[in-house]
Amino acid sequence: MSETFRTFLEEMEATQEGGFIRIDKEVDSRYEAAAIVKKLELARKVPLIIFENIKGKSIPVAVNCNGTRGRVARAVGVPKEELEKRVIHAFQNPIPPLEISQAPAQEVVLRDKDIDITQLPAMVYHDTDVGPYITAGIVFAKDPDTGVYNLSYNRLMVKGNDKLGIFMTVGKHLNSIYTKLEERNQPMEVAITIGNHPAWAIGALVIGPYEEDELAVIGGLKGNPLEVVQCKTVDLKVPAGAEIVLEGVIQPHLREKEGPFSEFTGYALGEGENPFITITAMTHRKDPVYQDICGGQGRExxxxxxxxxxxxxxxxxxxxxxxxxxxxxxxxxxxxxxxxxxxxxxxxxxxxxxxxxxxxxxxxxxxxxxxxxxxxxxxxxxxxxxxxxxxxxxxxxxxxxxxxxxxxxxxxxxxxxxxxxxxxxxxxxFAPMNKIPKEVMERIDLAKYVPEGFLTKR
Ligand SMILES: Cc1cc2nc3c(=O)[nH]c(=O)nc-3n(C[C@H](O)[C@H](O)[C@H](O)COP(=O)(O)O)c2cc1C
Ligand SMILES: [Mn+2]
The missing domain is CATH 3.40.1670.10 (UbiD C-terminal domain-like)
Known part of the structure; x- marks a missing residue:
């Protein structure tokens, strides 16, 4: 299997698993990209798409990276019928991550006034979205007592050069960590990776016990340790092969308006007073690819x-x-x-x-x-x-x-x-089910009874 998002994209372009297309025409990140993904879905197509030319932005965008089971299975290196089995295997055989010091994800390091997340091609999908959202970022945080990591996807509202709104469902683990820290009057440090290999996505989306180390589940899925690197401004380690990393802190007790956003339920929901992230550093590869998961009821x-x-x-x-x-x-x-x-x-x-x-x-x-x-x-x-x-x-x-x-x-x-x-x-x-005798079903050859070409005619 491929190790990073970068090599995953190469693998998908080479194998064309479920389709792979590059779109070099100019596309607006406001509604247009979402419309292309939606219209393809209506035509029952879920190709991995690279939008090369997003209006006003210099970074390409990849969508539908996890859009079909076949694509995710190929990325993880198993037949698609065995995906669940492989994930259960990873639960039972976790492999802790391995820290390295040189990371592609930190080829470029931006701090303070140099940080501008509004340059990212974050999208607006539906007429009910309050503004652009980052949807394919994995949020890394850790329990302050045990140090066990939690990974999750959270919708992230772009609110300014260094500010993101975040929605953390009550009852999910990230919210539990935040609540624990808030009770102690302490901020929560987070790191957000964009450009995530499907194996990382699965690890992040695991719904298991609070104590389960999702970084080690990713290792178990891969069959070898995930390479991680120390962040620049927060005490967290993130996958060294990510495309883009946003580091930041969420202060306790502070809330701001966030939402509404077109949710996976098909409704625009969740407008409310929610915590927000102040970005303390943005690091990325020299030529990063931004990743997006279309909001709303998209296939991916x-x-x-x-x-x-x-x-x-x-x-x-x-x-x-x-x-x-x-x-x-x-x-x-x-x-x-x-x-x-x-x-x-x-x-x-x-x-x-x-x-x-x-x-x-x-x-x-x-x-x-x-x-x-x-x-x-x-x-x-x-x-x-x-x-x-x-x-x-x-x-x-x-x-x-x-x-x-x-x-x-x-x-x-x-x-x-x-x-x-x-x-x-x-x-x-129970009541017997009706069936034609097996011997007869096997004996009858349709081709001998119907006109020639009838069975293949559309
Ligand atoms: C694209 C995407 C966006 C998501 N957005 C949110 C979100 O905004 N808030 C949230 O609480 N969960 C969101 N989720 C679901 C969580 O990421 C998921 O339930 C995760 O397993 C939670 O992990 P945790 O309980 O370990 O924190 C999203 C999932 C996906 C795939
Ligand atoms: Mn968790």
Missing amino acids: HLIVATIPMEANYLRAIQSTVPEVQAVRVTAPFTLIIQLKKTYEGQARQAIIAALNADLYLKHAIVVDTDIDINNLHRVMWAIATRFQADRDLFVIPRVRGSSLDPSAGEMGVTDKMGIDATAKPNLKN
Whole structure:
């Protein structure tokens, strides 16, 4: 696998995995780039795109870097069917990072008056966005007591030459670190890397225990240590191969207006009083490439977030219900669980484990192994024919969920729902399913019965 964002881009250009295009026509970072990505998606295309010529900016932009499972899998060096397995392997076999002293990410170091993040080609996606946002930056911070690192993506609102607004969901780890420091009246140091290899993205998006060292998960994913370098103005280490690094501090108790921003739920949400980052240094490669993940319901956001999410659900549910075969996140806050049911009550057990594994999860649906969880028609069919609401649905009222769910109450308090759509008592003792005898299906050769060319005609 490739080691850095730079070599990842080279690998993708060489292999054309899922498509790779360079656009050299001038494109405005305000709406136009987003429109190109959106129109390609409507045409069912998610190529990695390099925008070479962003209006008024000197840095090229790469989008859709994590836009297909195949692309992420190739970047990590596994077949796409084995992505989740590889992430679970990394959970179980973490490798701590290795510090080096010379870093491409620090070829250029800017401090004080030389810092100007408004020069970055941060984008505006939708008419509801308050301004340009950095979306593909990984925020590094560490617990003040244990020193364990936390990595996360956070939307970052460009507010001035050296100021970024940040949205930190209550209940997520970065917010926990900030709250802990704020109670002690201390600032939180952060570093933000832009130009991140997909393996780093997966590590950052891991939803696991607070104590889990996400830097070591990245090492486990790669099979070798992630090379990190000491930052210039904050006490943090970041991947030495990043394209751009923003170092900064978030003061306790200070808040400013942030948002609204077009969120992954498809709504413009989250306008509020939020903390902000004062940038203390900006370092970058000599010729950096900026990276962006399109805001809103873009394909890339869905793919990159669900890969580690599904791996986490699998490990959490399988630790109590090992008969769970596979899981799929199909919509915001929604999980389909495929279960090889062996005893009564097992489906509910799986749902409880799932709800406990991620505070965002709202609806969990369990189906039998004959249901393809990638096919929502089949899932709906299972609900239609194997489920009785009075018997098989349960609701846990008033639980913490996502504040980005527009139907939820104050601070994301929401009802959670489990649907057991498995056959009762089990598939073997359920209504027999209709099928044409296997021998006949194998014997009948369609080509002998229909006009020539009929099967290939569109
Ligand atoms: C593109 C992108 C943007 C995101 N923006 C935010 C955000 O603004 N605030 C937030 O709390 N989580 C955001 N997330 C989700 C977190 O990064 C994710 O839940 C992460 O696993 C949190 O890690 P933590 O609990 O270790 O802090 C975003 C995810 C992606 C992929
Ligand atoms: Mn974490």
